[in-house]
Amino acid sequence: MNNFYGSFGGGAPGWMHGFWPGVSLILLWSIFWKGLALWHSAKRSQPWWFGILLIVNTLGLLEIIYLFAVAKLKFSELFKNK
Secondary structure, eight states, X not given: OOBTTBTTSOSXXXXXXXXXXXXHHHHHHHHHHHHHHHXXXXXXXXXXXXXXXXXXXXXXXXXXXXXXXXXXXXXXXXXXXX
């Protein structure tokens, strides 16, 4: 009998295998921006921003807003250790 989980009743359905590369890219994107924003907020002694950025997950959007609008960093300054 063929059910939602495949013919043997286990594993992911066939259509789901195509989603893993996309999920992986979204995860890497989010971790990259979150790490960068957390690092800059800690370096700037901004505990409120650190806490908000640590808890709220927005797929990198809040982190990008923090870096470029609040911290007013330029792209060239993102990876400099002052």
